[in-house]
Amino acid sequence: MTATVHPIGRPAGAPATAPSLDPIMALVAQDLNSVNSVILDRMQSKIPLIPELAGHLIAGGGKRMRPMLTLASARLLDYPGTRHHKLAAAVEFIHTATLLHDDVVDGSDLRRGKKTANLVFGNPATVLVGDFLFSRSFELMVEDGSLKVLKILSGASAIIAEGEVDQLTAQRQIETSEERYLAIIGAKTAALFAAACRIAAVVAERDEQVELALDAYGRNLGIAFQLVDDAIDYVSDEATMGKGVGDDFRDGKVTLPVILAYAHGSPDERKFWEAAIIGHRTSDEDLAHATQLLRQHNAIDLTLDRARHFGQRAIDAIAGFPASKAKSALIETVEFAIARGY
Template sequence: MSATIHRLDQRPAPSLDPMVALIAADMNLVNAVILDRMQSDIPLIPTLAGHLIAGGGKRMRPMLTLASAKLLGYTGTRHHRLAAAVEFIHTATLLHDDVVDGSDLRRGKRTANLIWGNPASVLVGDFLFSRSFELMVEDGSLKVLKILSSASAIIAEGEVNQLTAARRIDTPEERYLDIIVAKTAALFAAACKIAAVVAERSEAEEAALDAYGRNLGVAFQLVDDAIDYVSDADTMGKDAGDDFRDGKATLPVILAYARGNAEDRTFWKAAIEGHRASDADFAHALDLVRATRAIDDTLARARHYGQRAIDALAIFPNGKAKDAMVEAVDFAIARAF
């Protein structure tokens, strides 16, 4: 079989549409599980959970579980509940993150914590975590349970690592990468890998899907961190400059700080510590990240990880599923342009 060489810069206007079309029937079944399992006799739970679950998200992580199953030719049904579990884990972390960050917008809508308060958001997040573990246990595979429970713990570790790194301009690039691998890439990797487990495929195929998801997750988060400095609320679904005002030393800041002169570095230190957070300060930060090519290089790193994700699919046969998964990588990176 001749290898197909995919390059990120050869396909115009990448889209998730091929992946959406590929898994549409399966996603309908996953959505039915999500709707059923978010119900409770306590009305606030489905109301608050539904606000976020039905809030316009792309369902990227469960889509990856379903697409990976398609790639492997799996014809069973176990992946439907597990994809729902993945989405519940993700939604629970979003509810908790918005409380920690004090966010006002999520996907262009007011956050649950802003509407119902922090205690309700935290507790409904706990409910969704519990639902995800019920679904894992019902699947009956200890291996699947280990993969998803480990990912859940790693996500929490990543969030705590990020919390302790907040307001620290001296955060090294290596620690930043550790944070995004944990808080974002771990669930992408697990979402893909569990498809190989339920399809009873080889460890090599498990590892390939893990690598695909992990590298895609890193690329996805790098782009997210870049567009905080180059996009707007309508595009991002959150306020521009949120990371800046929250004192997060993301890669654009780390690079701009390292490349700046003494005056620039004094500004960044004050800004990340929370002393320079006005609109004018954010505008100055934008000038600095552009002048130091920090955004360009952040996106270059995203493309690097994106290519690694694509390369990880090399062991699988060419076809619609593989093409859709390649284009999903392109789409994740093209969001910045």
């Protein structure tokens, strides 16, 4: 079912260097320094535990994917100002707050290869510092003063929280459909990617069509990213993943690979998945069996096919912009997102 794999967005037969984040990182390096200054400055508080806990995650080697998207989108539009530095920091604060609360919700113990904040500092402090960062992100937006940006990011925040609750409701429910799953990751992951790109069009004072193009780029990229993450959870190892392989399986998370293996599974296999997802199959052998079933039904490749589809939609969403370093960097970012799965 999988087609020949070549980097999407480039002609087949073009040199097959592995796509990377290098172009986007080079493009926004200087801007990102400014964003990092804002982040470090604005996570401070007279309560020492706040920067300590926030710094554990923020300084902990995240890719700054979302702020980079704001910065690269602004470059795509030749925005000459600096308003987006504060706003990119606001986006990263929303993301960080979400991660802190996620780790509490999931009881995770590893993120980006480090112990999670909830494990080191406890759930109570982690919840509250998340709240603090969330409030700070709105303070940054208010300082910028654009009601349009505030509307986009407060809307995205509400949608993220809805998506997280929806995911919680779907947890341990093997009957989750692909449609519902896509709605969940569209909310909990892709909404902030979309908003991060879209606000660049607002600060650059471009028309709504440009806003919508960047929104679509970010949204589809976000879905592709999440789908590849879901695939990687079953095939990677802890060293490259920064979290334990099979974590989703042990947590009873119904991700797309599982949905597809279940859909294609025999009655016996379905019984296995049902038991696994309600938490009765959590051993290493169970995980090995699950992985074998995914392989047998091509579920990882099918998931990556879906990711490629959304990746292509992201690339096509910005097809109308003239060629530029920024455009190439945004395209290669999509290719990188997909290539991680292969």
